[in-house]
Amino acid sequence: MSNGWVDGGGAVLVIAETRRGELRDVSLELVSAAREVAQAAGATVAVAVIGADSAKFAQALGAEGVDQVLTVSAPSDNFEAHVWQRAVTALIESEQPRLVLVGHTIDSLGFAPAVAARQGLGFATDVVKVSFDGGLRARRGAYGDKLQAEVEFPDHDCTLLTVRAGMYPVAAAGSGSPAVRAVELDLAGAARTEHVEFRDVAGGDVDITKAEFLLSIGRGVEDKDEVPRFQELADQFGATLSSSRPLVDAGWMPSSRQVGQSGKTVKPRVYLALGISGAVQHLAGMRTADTIIAVNTDPEAPIFGVAHFGAVADLFEVVDGIEKALEQAS
Numbered sequence: 001m002s003n004g005w006v007d008g009g010g011a012v013l014v015i016a017e018t019r020r021g022e023l024r025d026v027s028l029e030l031v032s033a034a035r036e037v038a039q040a041a042g043a044t045v046a047v048a049v050i051g052a053d054s055a056k057f058a059q060a061l062g063a064e065g066v067d068q069v070l071t072v073s074a075p076s077d078n079f080e081a082h083v084w085q086r087a088v089t090a091l092i093e094s095e096q097p098r099l100v101l102v103g104h105t106i107d108s109l110g111f112a113p114a115v116a117a118r119q120g121l122g123f124a125t126d127v128v129k130v131s132f133d134g135g136l137r138a139r140r141g142a143y144g145d146k147l148q149a150e151v152e153f154p155d156h157d158c159t160l161l162t163v164r165a166g167m168y169p170v171a172a173a174g175s176g177s178p179a180v181r182a183v184e185l186d187l188a189g190a191a192r193t194e195h196v197e198f199r200d201v202a203g204g205d206v207d208i209t210k211a212e213f214l215l216s217i218g219r220g221v222e223d224k225d226e227v228p229r230f231q232e233l234a235d236q237f238g239a240t241l242s243s244s245r246p247l248v249d250a251g252w253m254p255s256s257r258q259v260g261q262s263g264k265t266v267k268p269r270v271y272l273a274l275g276i277s278g279a280v281q282h283l284a285g286m287r288t289a290d291t292i293i294a295v296n297t298d299p300e301a302p303i304f305g306v307a308h309f310g311a312v313a314d315l316f317e318v319v320d321g322i323e324k325a326l327e328q329a330s
């Protein structure tokens, strides 16, 4: 069976994400993805937001290209997987979308697979690109991100995708003027867990996904005692320090600073990689940075395959040079 959107119309439904009273960037990234697919498929875009105070996000979610914002009133603003599962299921039944986009986030992973399985939807996770060319296609990593696979959903009228954060630009909040509709759903009693409190983890002070300039260090720094030197350099530059996974595994850096497949996906204006080889799992988290600069002694290091500027050099010599230049400038 063909998806046939061009003839059949249909909507792309985005499920927005909020946390602690704030709209998360991934919501407006999903809007960008939805717009792209909707344009190619001749479909409309609806964005649903769920929460006790959902209406307050309607204006921001009304980005250009959004046709409708659906506000769903829930018993609490705090995410609860069973409430969201019931709400999203009901929205799919009432709105009959062809495609549902949610973030590939901790929250969504709590309900999206259950919704897809119970409703018999097409489903793919950790999607990095969604497209429509006569039929829906989702691009995602396979074999630990060593391959990129294109997944099709020919036998499904509706498909649910979890889309990786940082893969699409954040659509300009409030740049459109969509219709806003309150959707009444019976969500009372759906919750099976109770939100108690938010706790900030140590080292969670900095959100590397929001940094404009990341100075990222890898195993090439060789010694834990060297880490403060790079923190100091980052501070002087106005950069945020991040790292590859081995430094986190070794306890040299907090997990909140890890870039990559099992860490954070970042999209800074500048990503300066010092002593990072560029393993696929690392590239998965930073390859869409605007400008990537790599310093590595190994000219064959894969990081040079994605870098816009590179130096085959000893990172300590480069850092010595930068420190000297900063000293002279001050």
Ligand SMILES: Cc1cc2nc3c(=O)[nH]c(=O)nc-3n(C[C@H](O)[C@H](O)[C@H](O)COP(=O)(O)OP(=O)(O)OC[C@H]3O[C@@H](n4cnc5c(N)ncnc54)[C@H](O)[C@@H]3O)c2cc1C
Pocket (backbone or CB within 6 Å): 144, 217, 218, 219, 220, 221, 243, 244, 245, 246, 258, 259, 260, 261, 262, 263, 264, 274, 275, 276, 277, 278, 279, 280, 281, 282, 285, 295, 296, 297, 298, 301, 313, 314, 315, 316
């Ligand atoms: C399921 C799974 C998930 C993973 N998730 C992640 C993830 O989220 N993030 C992540 O980063 N990794 C992740 N990994 C690990 C990943 O495969 C790599 O092992 C890791 O990224 C390597 O880190 P690195 O580049 O710092 O170290 P290495 O690969 O050891 O590279 C160190 C580099 O430093 C260079 N170097 C050494 N000395 C110097 C010097 N003096 N000057 C300049 N260059 C120097 C070397 O040439 C080398 O290229 C994951 C792996 C798996 C299996």
